Amino acid sequence: MPHTEDALLLASHIGKQFGGLSALDDVSLHIRRGEIYGLIGPNGAGKTTLFNVITGLYQPSAGGFQFNGMHYESGKPHLLAQAGIARTFQNIRLFANLTALENVMIGRHVRTRAGVFGALLRDRGTRKEEHAITVRARELLRYVGIEKPAQTLAKHLSYGEQRRLEIARALATEPLLLALDEPAAGMNASETENLKTLLKTIRTSGVTVLLIEHDVKLIMGLCDRVAVLDYGKKIAEGAPEEVRKDPAVIAAYLGGGGD
């Protein structure tokens, strides 16, 4: 059984039904602090559903979560951000008509408190906080490697830059867990390589990473531990080398014929 004391996220017996369809069936997993945890599986295996349940977008039909030692209720996304879970989306969801810098600055909202009257009156405290937000946002842009187009509207950034910006925005909320939904989708080989480097840097900084990925090669080269989903069930979990040899996994990928 898992060492629960070093688990950042503990999911027990998660089930999710859409109408009569069972998308997740009794899935339990734990993510340890400071690791990169991968979630893979053939198309339609329930990866994104599990991801959405974990990040509070869907309410699970069964089971529950513990995050950072506390129970949390799914279905309340804004509270999760406060608790320390940040995510990116498979289809990028930036604020297209805000600049790159502003996108990241929005991410600071969850950790700062200036009120309406501060915004309108521009008192000293507010100005100081705004300044701190701007400085931090610039740091984050540099961190993910897109400091140059800081004043460019998000919609005018290249695809790879948009992915990075989404990560910077998520990091701006100071997450304990950074959850990435297929971050390499649509990236070319060199962009993927850069992403890999970035994710390793993020882990070094102490942020735990949850990664859903289609690209099995990326997952295998990057993750400390991997869980494999098939038809809504977890069929394997462990270090990438072990999982790769697991007969159930091989059967799922070859027998599924999806990929």
Added chain:
Amino acid sequence: MEIFLQQIINGLVQGSVYALVALGYTMVYGILGLINFAHGEVVMIGAMLALSSLTALLGWGVTPLLALPLSISLAMLGCMVLGYSIERIAYRPLRHAPRLAPLITAIGVSIVLQNLAMMIWGRSYHSFPQLIANNPHNIGGAIINNIQIIIFVLALAFMAGLMVVVNRTRLGRAMRAVAENQHAAQLMGVDINRVISITFMIGSALAAIAGVMVSANYGLAHYYMGFILGLKAFTAAVLGGIGNLRGAMLGGLLLGLIESLGAGYIGDLTGGFFGSNYQDVFAFFVLIAVLVLRPSGLLGERLAERA
């Protein structure tokens, strides 16, 4: 030439009022995708509150120079509370309902406010006390008076202020983020309910100012004044591209000019068959033309980008 210049001046003054009201429509639409048809009534309530408080203050012997800004502030404050309540009561419970539902409650709120105003202030026209000396100025043969100058300058100042808030402050950034993607904004810790409430309050404060301006300009206030004014400001917002702040300002000024020039020349053009009392026709002709020819408005983006 004098007539032309005169109509341009009249159009810009009237247009700046349309622009203030149009901003309220467009801000709410930008964030909620909802047309707040009660907005015109907020303008009317603003005018009425200013009128009542002004009458009371003058009655207590407050000097006009103090009474006017005080009563305008009271009207703005009252309308902010009203705008907040309208959103809280009539729109928030229906946020996830089909889009037709809040549209109908909007019309309902509009009727309720009109009738409430009729009960409080009666059916008659109220004359708005004239506190600023008229002092007509002659510019190249056209006449502009002090009130018109104040209206125009004040309206521009409020618009500039709004642009600073939206583009340069944390609150504005949150407003733009919520307008783009409510869900993502929520994940970043933006309290969207608060942002929406504040948006309604800012729009309502601008509406109150506009109400006072209209009443001061024409010297009249009436419980029904918000209806046509609201429709015209809505037209201005559509003309500029609803959801776009610059569009609302441009649309307001343009609509004022179109109306004023149209009214000034329609008599000559039709050989006296139509008179300047057909002024209102122009606004709605513009509305129909924009909806048919360019539904996204002058500065609007294609709707697909919002979906």
